[in-house]
Amino acid sequence: MTTHMLLVAHGSRREKSNHEVKILSSKLGFLATDYASVSYAFLELAEPGIPDALRKLIHSGAEKIVVVPYFLAAGRHVVDDIPAEVESVRKDHPDVKIVTVPHLGSMDGIPRLLLQLAGLAH
């Protein structure tokens, strides 16, 4: 089964910020050797949107897509908006497995990373 990863970020009016997401997606592409591809999508303010990115992967033959919410807080974007956008595509492609994992902020590694970050001020 060809599995693809889709990194979903909020999107910003600031192009440099969206560019950071694209760079991150490229970095992940090198690391993620178990995936056929790593691409990105934005919830708002930047392109591509989530449905467009999912459809593009499906049309390229993706059988499984792992949606990774690049969000820290389980706000309405994570709880309502991303699932709704994913669902809008899933219903037309019941044969494709689309799995959304928890948001980044839920990871156990976050506190240690913040501590390391704060340490930069020493």
Added chain:
Amino acid sequence: MTTHMLLVAHGSRREKSNHEVKILSSKLGFLATDYASVSYAFLELAEPGIPDALRKLIHSGAEKIVVVPYFLAAGRHVVDDIPAEVESVRKDHPDVKIVTVPHLGSMDGIPRLLLQLAGLAH
């Protein structure tokens, strides 16, 4: 010198999301043994705001405060808004050292954490 950590998050209309930040701040409090305290502030939509949180720390005797932006993207919040709010307090307290470290999304550890997260879908 007594050093305190202030975790700064965006803030959400969803109380559960703000609560996650408070829980994270408590976890950091246990881990961050080099700091006199770890507290939190929100840029918008929740209390306390950044200036209030900074002033509270200063009034309690903080000599150094490390501001940790709990943000993934260097959007305008990170680039303009947080520095402006920090500056609004710093100018009245030149004797207190307030250092803002880079935002979480700039950390090298993020791609590996995302890969681990995506792996939950396997």
